[in-house]
Amino acid sequence: MRIQVNVNGESREADVEPRLLLVHFIRDVLGLTGTHWGCDTSNCGACTVHLDGEPVKSCTVLAVRANGHEVITIEGVSQGADLSLLQQGFREEHGLQCGFCTPGMIMTATALLERTPRPSEDEIREAISGNLCRCTGYQYIIRSIEWAAKHGAPTQVEVMP
Amino acid sequence: MAVETRQGHTFGDRMPRKEDGRFIRGRGHYVDDIQLPGMLHSAILRSPFAHARINGIDVSAALDHPKVRAVITGKDLEEQGLAWMPTIAGDTQAVLATDKVRFQGQEVAFVVADDRYSAQDALELIEVDYEPLPVIVETPRALDPDAPVIRDDKAEQTNNIIFEWEHGDREATERAFEQADVTVKQEMIYPRVHPAPMETCGAVADYDVGTEKMTLWVTSQAPHAHRTLAAIVTGLPEQQIRIISPDIGGGFGNKVPIYPGYVCVAVASLVLGRPVKWMESRAENLMSTSFARDYHMVGEIAANKDGNILGVRVDVLSDHGAFNAHAQPGDIWPMGFFAIFPSCYDAPAAYAEATGVYSNKAPGGIAYRCSFRVTEAIYLMERTMDVLADELGMDPVELRRKNLIPAEKQPYESVMGWTYDGGDYHAALDEALRIADYQALLEEQKEAREQGRIMGIGVSTFTEIVGAGPKKKCHIAGLEMFDSAELRIHPTGKAVLKIGVQSQGQGHETTFAQIVAGELGIPAEDVDVHHGDTDHTPYGLGTYGSRSTPVGGAAAAVVSRKIREKAKKIAAHLLEAAEGDLEWVDGGFQVKGSPGQRKEMGEIAFAAYTNTPPDEEAGLEGVAYYDPPEMTYPFGAYICVVEIDKGTGQVDVKRFIAVDDCGVRINPMIVEGQIHGGLAQGIGTALMEVIEFDEEGNHLNSNFMDYLIPTSMEVPKEWETGETVTPSTHHPLGARGVAESPTVGSPAAVVNAVVDALSPYGVRHVDMPLKPAKIWQILRENRVEPF
Numbered sequence: 001m002r003i004q005v006n007v008n009g010e011s012r013e014a015d016v017e018p019r020l021l022l023v024h025f026i027r028d029v030l031g032l033t034g035t036h037w038g039c040d041t042s043n044c045g046a047c048t049v050h051l052d053g054e055p056v057k058s059c060t061v062l063a064v065r066a067n068g069h070e071v072i073t074i075e076g077v078s079q080g081a082d083l084s085l086l087q088q089g090f091r092e093e094h095g096l097q098c099g100f101c102t103p104g105m106i107m108t109a110t111a112l113l114e115r116t117p118r119p120s121e122d123e124i125r126e127a128i129s130g131n132l133c134r135c136t137g138y139q140y141i142i143r144s145i146e147w148a149a150k151h152g153a154p155t156q157v158e159v160m161p
Numbered sequence: 162m163a164v165e166t167r168q169g170h171t172f173g174d175r176m177p178r179k180e181d182g183r184f185i186r187g188r189g190h191y192v193d194d195i196q197l198p199g200m201l202h203s204a205i206l207r208s209p210f211a212h213a214r215i216n217g218i219d220v221s222a223a224l225d226h227p228k229v230r231a232v233i234t235g236k237d238l239e240e241q242g243l244a245w246m247p248t249i250a251g252d253t254q255a256v257l258a259t260d261k262v263r264f265q266g267q268e269v270a271f272v273v274a275d276d277r278y279s280a281q282d283a284l285e286l287i288e289v290d291y292e293p294l295p296v297i298v299e300t301p302r303a304l305d306p307d308a309p310v311i312r313d314d315k316a317e318q319t320n321n322i323i324f325e326w327e328h329g330d331r332e333a334t335e336r337a338f339e340q341a342d343v344t345v346k347q348e349m350i351y352p353r354v355h356p357a358p359m360e361t362c363g364a365v366a367d368y369d370v371g372t373e374k375m376t377l378w379v380t381s382q383a384p385h386a387h388r389t390l391a392a393i394v395t396g397l398p399e400q401q402i403r404i405i406s407p408d409i410g411g412g413f414g415n416k417v418p419i420y421p422g423y424v425c426v427a428v429a430s431l432v433l434g435r436p437v438k439w440m441e442s443r444a445e446n447l448m449s450t451s452f453a454r455d456y457h458m459v460g461e462i463a464a465n466k467d468g469n470i471l472g473v474r475v476d477v478l479s480d481h482g483a484f485n486a487h488a489q490p491g492d493i494w495p496m497g498f499f500a501i502f503p504s505c506y507d508a509p510a511a512y513a514e515a516t517g518v519y520s521n522k523a524p525g526g527i528a529y530r531c532s533f534r535v536t537e538a539i540y541l542m543e544r545t546m547d548v549l550a551d552e553l554g555m556d557p558v559e560l561r562r563k564n565l566i567p568a569e570k571q572p573y574e575s576v577m578g579w580t581y582d583g584g585d586y587h588a589a590l591d592e593a594l595r596i597a598d599y600q601a602l603l604e605e606q607k608e609a610r611e612q613g614r615i616m617g618i619g620v621s622t623f624t625e626i627v628g629a630g631p632k633k634k635c636h637i638a639g640l641e642m643f644d645s646a647e648l649r650i651h652p653t654g655k656a657v658l659k660i661g662v663q664s665q666g667q668g669h670e671t672t673f674a675q676i677v678a679g680e681l682g683i684p685a686e687d688v689d690v691h692h693g694d695t696d697h698t699p700y701g702l703g704t705y706g707s708r709s710t711p712v713g714g715a716a717a718a719v720v721s722r723k724i725r726e727k728a729k730k731i732a733a734h735l736l737e738a739a740e741g742d743l744e745w746v747d748g749g750f751q752v753k754g755s756p757g758q759r760k761e762m763g764e765i766a767f768a769a770y771t772n773t774p775p776d777e778e779a780g781l782e783g784v785a786y787y788d789p790p791e792m793t794y795p796f797g798a799y800i801c802v803v804e805i806d807k808g809t810g811q812v813d814v815k816r817f818i819a820v821d822d823c824g825v826r827i828n829p830m831i832v833e834g835q836i837h838g839g840l841a842q843g844i845g846t847a848l849m850e851v852i853e854f855d856e857e858g859n860h861l862n863s864n865f866m867d868y869l870i871p872t873s874m875e876v877p878k879e880w881e882t883g884e885t886v887t888p889s890t891h892h893p894l895g896a897r898g899v900a901e902s903p904t905v906g907s908p909a910a911v912v913n914a915v916v917d918a919l920s921p922y923g924v925r926h927v928d929m930p931l932k933p934a935k936i937w938q939i940l941r942e943n944r945v946e947p948f
Contacts, residue, residue, distance in 0.1 A: 017278065024277075033194035034187015036410070038359050039443040043865035046359055074187030087185040091177050094834050098666025099184030100191065100359040100410030125873040132865065134359050134411050135666050137837030138873040139880055 003067040007032070008076030016063050022056075023047040025063035026073055034074035034103045038132070045131030048104035049073045055111040057130075074103035077110060085148040086110055095144030097135035105131050109145045118149055169686040172679025172894075175830040178671045179686075180664075189408040192363045192378050197436040200365070201230055203429060204280035205422060205439070206270040206287050207449065208262035211298070211521040211858020212309070213291040215258055215269070222286035223272060228279035231429055232287070233271040235259035238428065246394055246424055249417070249638055251492050252323070252485035253315070254524055256421040262291070263311055263483035264523050265860050266448035271425040273437055296521040296858040297321065300457055300480040303518035311483060311519040321519040323485050324495040329512035329577055334463075337472025337510040341463035347548045350928045351537045352851040353455035353480070353522070355447050356529040357870055358665070360410020362450050363440035364423045366430035374401050375431070379423055381406040382416045383703025384663060386637050388695045390419060395427065406693035412665035413842070414527040417705050418451055418486050444863040451488075452522070452852055453529030455480040456537040460545035468553050470508045470564045475541060477515035484524035485517070488705070489533055490635035490642060497533025498626045498792075500577045504542045505586045505624040505796055506564040511576050521858045530842055530904040532627040532706040539623045543909030544926065547619075547916065551925055557913065558599065561622050562590060572890050579626060581794045582897070583890045584822060590622055593798035593820040596883050602802060610921065615805040615945075616815075617918025621910035624796040627898045628711025632788045637702055643788045644708070645699035646716035648677065648724055650781040652770040654763030656681070656688045658720075661701015662713035663693045667900060668831045669709060673717050675827050676894065680721030681728075682748015682762045699784055707795070707898035710827065711889075716787035718893040723783040727769075731781075732760040734774035793889050793897040797821040801910040805918050808947035810937030812848055812915055814876070817907070820883040823899035824892065832899050837880045839903025845871045846904070847911035851930050 004013045007030060014029050026035045026049065035058060038046035042057040049058045050072040051065075077084045086106050089095065096102040105128060112119055112127040119127065124142050133141060170176035183189050220232040235257035238244040245253045258269050270287050274280035295309045302308055303321040312318045338344055365378040375397055381387050384404040392399035409416060426439040441450070457478040463471045477496070481487055489497045496515050503511045528534065550557040566573050568585040575581065602618050609616040632641035645661035658677055662669065674688035691698055701713060725745065732750035733740045736758050743750045751759035760768075769781035802816040819836055826832045849869040853861040862868040888895025908929065915931050916924055922943040927935065940947075 019278070027193075028196075028277075031196065032187075033191075033196075034189075036191070036360070037193065038361070038410075039865045041443070041864045041866050044359060044443075078186055083185065090185050091181045094178070094830050096181060096184055097668065097834060097838060098359065098409065098411040099180070099189045100666075102184050103187040106185065121878070129872045129874045132359065132870060132872060134357060134413070134842070134870065135838045136834060137839075137841035137880060138871075138876055139837050140834055142873070 001064060003064055005066045006070040008072055018062070018064055020063040022058035022061040022063045022066055026058060032073050032075050036100055036103060038100065043132065045104045045108060046101050048107040048131060050107060050111060055108050074106060077106065084110070085151050086113065086145065089144040089147035093140050093143040093147050095136065095141045101131060101133045105133065105141060113149055169684030170675060170678065171685060172675045172827060174675065174828065176671055176675060176685055176828055178668050178831070179674060180668065180670045191360055191408050191410055192365060192380050193440045195365045195378050195438065197365065197367055200436040200438055201273050201275060201433065202277040202280050203271060203273045203426060203437055203439045204277065204284055205268050205445070206272065206284045207445070208258065208265060208267040208269055210262055210291050210293050211265045212294040212296045213262050214294060215261060216290040216292055218270060219288040220270060223283040226274070226279065226283045226286060228275040229272060229283045230275070230433055231273040233257065233425060233428060243394070243424060243428060246419065247638070248484060248486040250485045250487035250489055254484035254486055256424045260314060264521050265858050266445065266523060267483070268421040271429065273429045273433065298521060298854050298856060298858050300455065300478055300518065300520055303520050311521060323481055323517040323519060325516050326495050327514040328500045330510055331512045333510040334472045334474050334512035338463040338474065341471050342466040343552055344461060344463045345545065345548045345552045346459060346461045347545050347926055348459050349541065349544055349926060351454040351456040351458065351540055352929055353452050354529065354846055354850045355452055355852055355868065356413035356415035357447065357868065358411030358413055358415050361441045361443060361446040362416060362420055362422065364426045365436060365438045366426040367436040368430040368434060370434045374403065375427060376403045376405065377427060378405045378407055380409055380416045382412045382663060382665060382705050384693055384695050385661060385700045386640055386702055387419060389640060390638060391427070404695045406663050409665035413530045414453060414488060414705055415450055416665065417488055417527055417703070420450055443865065447863040447868055448860045449523050451486060451525040451527035452482065453526050453531065454537060455526055458537065458541050460541045462545050462549045464549060468555050468560050468563050470506055472510035473503050473508050475502055475513040477513065479515060479517045480520050480522065481517055481526060482520055482522040482524040486524040488527040490629045490637065494533065497528065499534040499538045501535055501579065501626045502538035502542050503575060503577060504539055505566055505622055507566045507570070508576060522854065528706060530839060530901050532625060532629070532901055535625050536905045539905050540909045543621045543623065544912060547913045548925055551920070557620050558594065561620065562587065565590065565622065580791050581624065582791060583887050584624065584794060584796050585885065585887055586622060586796060589796060589820045589822050589885045590798040592883050592885055593800050593818050596820065596881055597800045597818045615807060615918045617803045617914040617916070619801040619910045619912065619914025619917055621799045621906050621913060623906045624794045625902055625905055626792050626794055627707035627901060628789055628793040629706050629708055630792055631790060640702060642702045643786050644701045644712035644716050645784065645786045646713065646720045647699045647784040648720045648782065650724060650766045650769065652767050654683060654687070654766040656683050657691060658688055658717060659691045659698040660713050660717065661699050662704045662709040665704065667704065667709060667835065668828070672827045672831060673714065676714055676717045677721050680718055681725060707901045709898070710896050711793045711892060711898045712787055712789055714827070714896055715789060715893050716785045719787055720783045720785035723785060724781055727781060728762065728765045730774055730777055731765045731768050735760050735764070735768055735772070790891050793892060795821065795823040795897040795899055795902050797902050797906050799906045799910040801914040803911065803914040803918055805915070805936060807940060807945055810933040810935070810940055812931055812936060814844055814911065816881060817877050818881040818883070819903060820885060821899060821902050822885045822887050823902065824889045824897035825886060825895035827896060833882055835900040836882055836903045839900060840880055840907050841871045841876050843904045843907025844876060844911055847908040847929050848931050849875065
């Protein structure tokens with residue numbers, strides 16, 4: 001069936017099978033490979049994107065469900081050389097190693113900071129508890145999110161110093 | 162020509178990672194991100210049985226599927242001599258089953274289709290006639306005289322024994338046990354666990370019929386070794402094979418072996434002349450790619466009444482699954498480096514014997530964030546030490562302090578034949594005790610017990626053995642375990658370093674640049690590090706067993722120093738001075754006693770291409786293949802504090818203190834990150850992770866709903882890390898490698914803490930994982946009030 005989805009501010013249309021998962025629509029149809037696939041069962045969160053502003057695990061959302069809606073992926077949180085504060089925070093505080101969970105982590109954290117600009121450590125831990133990371137032991141991810149919270153609004157885009 | 166001065170980051174700095182720029186933008190390039198024109202997709206049909214004879218496979222309905230391009234079975238591969246492949250342990254493994262399936266999830270058929278959904282659909286159209294056979298799930302069952310022989314494909318195999326191994330001095334150890342005041346013996350299982358990197362395994366094969374070149378993008382921790390093995394197995398000329406290991410989403414040992422999917426995808430591309438992608442699902446990853454551990458161990462220590470160790474004795478039954486795909490540095494090491502088990506203790510006698518067996522489980526076992534079985538050895542030793550402390554009524558810290566190898570005995574010759582590369586173990590323990598405030602913790606525990614809370618303190622001190630290896634001792638399928646670095650300095654003083662090791666998240670692009678920066682005075686920002694592409698990097702054995710820094714890092718230092726030697730000749734030419742009159746100071750050469758007469762590295766580099774001395778070749782390039790004289794021995798002292806919920810049995814890790822000595826730190830931030838991650842994995846092993854089977858060999862937890870790995874909620878609020886720095890006695894940079902210490906040292910610290918918490922109830926040992934149900938059972942048996 002034909003769907004139209006607003007992805008990162010652009011209208012994208014495609015003919016898709018009704019069973020196509022949103023993560024495969026984003027990755028294979030649109031070629032936006034920053035959204036990763038890691039588990040099939042919505043446990044790992046590597047595929048987290050925003051659907052109408054809410055973080056969702058795109059491996060358990062059908063692409064047709066996004067028809068007529070707005071999707072933001074990791075590619076949509078920064079423009080060119082500019083990075084979001086969360087992206088900067090992850091770099092400053094060593095919030096990543098292999099980088100595979102990072103886009104999903106940043107999408108979840110972006111949604112958290114939009115709702116709660118100054119989250120407590122416990123709130124951060126709870127917010128990212130559906131995003132698995134096998135590399136970092138989480139402490140520096142939490143510091144990365146705190147860095148962004150300390151430096152301003154999450155949607156604010158700043159040029160790297 | 163502008164003068165280059167040292168700006169930016171160098172060796173030893175907490176430099177933000179160079180690779181992060183692409184990852185935080187979602188612009189990493191992992192195997193599954195590869196899209197090629199005309200690329201086909203694939204899926205693997207896997208056995209639903211743990212052990213069954215295959216009486217027939219009918220693929221006709223699958224072939225009739227309009228989007229299916231090919232279906233490959235073991236029979237098809239057999240015709241090409243590819244139905245079986247060698248493992249790195251010298252065994253054979255079925256690529257696609259021909260005669261029998263030997264574990265649930267074993268590869269039976271390979272479907273290639275236009276898209277990944279169609280390939281999956283077609284799997285259901287394949288009919289396989291299976292005849293179920295009796296299974297071996299419980300490891301000791303493999304040794305029963307009436308046990309089914311799993312590897313009846315091997316004529317010489319009349320039972321399930323893979324190897325019988327012994328090491329150490331049996332008689333001396335027996336004498337020690339006879340003369341001892343105290344002996345303890347503890348059985349324990351190090352359960353079967355999975356590395357479970359966030360990215361599963363996969364490959365894209367692209368055979369170009371025009372150039373006859375095979376390009377394989379593979380989730381590989383060892384691309385060069387994979388290329389050579391691919392050439393040997395397939396018969397393709399090695400120069401016509403290019404292996405690219407792009408960004409890898411975590412390895413932890415999972416991506417060292419060659420998996421059947423890699424072979425199938427290459428065969429499919431050869432047959433079809435089109436690129437083919439294979440990417441396993443999470444269930445496939447947990448069911449079929451390499452597990453780790455599954456060691457059934459008995460540890461014994463003999464001591465005098467003061468707690469001085471007289472001897473250590475170990476008996477191991479190791480379960481390798483259906484095919485022995487053990488990660489080991491050569492055929493003389495069927496137990497890897499397990500013989501490190503006397504560890505950081507001054508044990509006068511030690512002896513180990515072990516038997517490796519087949520079972521109807523997935524093949525392995527690989528070294529999960531582990532230098533070839535060090536993890537099992539240290540867990541065994543640290544658990545048994547606590548049992549000895551309990552027997553002696555001695556504080557576990559005091560017992561350890563008494564037996565740690567004194568610093569003055571370094572470099573220490575162990576009874577097991579290792580030569581340690583320096584270390585002050587007492588200093589590391591003291592630092593951990595200081596951070597923990599151990600005396601205060603003991604007081605707190607006393608109070609907690611008075612209040613009816615269940616609190617425990619666990620200690621673990623250890624040495625690792627990493628950085629394989631000296632090439633005379635260690636090899637992978639005959640390939641000696643050196644490693645390499647090739648350095649090119651461009652005319653403008655910028656550099657490209659190509660390395661034989663490969664990153665799966667360790668940050669090589671940053672740390673290796675920092676090594677060059679430290680040696681040559683070029684800012685790390687100006688050193689581009691290339692890795693993972695066999696067409697564009699020098700030969701290397703890959704990244705596992707914490708060998709990147711000890712071996713590859715040393716190669717980077719050595720090649721930098723070679724370049725510096727040539728730079729000196731050029732500088733002498735430019736300064737019209739004798740080489741002997743020059744000295745290297747802060748990134749440049751200057752005339753001794755005359756710092757004004759000086760040439761920076763940038764100027765020297767420019768001259769290497771514009772104004773070379775008459776007797777020198779142009780250019781400023783070099784290559785080094787480094788053979789370490791010995792392995793390196795990072796060590797540490799860990800303390801874990803837990804509290805147990807009396808109602809649920811849930812173990813809460815309140816604090817974790819980790820003091821590591823990995824020698825000189827190239828980038829302290831990256832080192833800390835590695836330690837944090839390894840500690841989380843160790844806590845996962847201790848408290849949550851185990852691959853479970855039912856009595857028919859059905860895999861019971863092949864997803865992240867049932868195979869639990871730590872989330873942000875299961876780890877302590879802060880990893881309390883500390884350091885001591887004892888430079889390695891032989892590494893050119895004094896570095897040792899670090900990434901595996903935390904997974905090696907932490908499980909014992911956690912289990913020791915939990916056992917300590919439960920010790921008032923007479924508990925001396927509990928096998929991992931310490932899931933709430935297991936602890937709950939102990940609490941209820943001891944009639945602990947739940948509230």
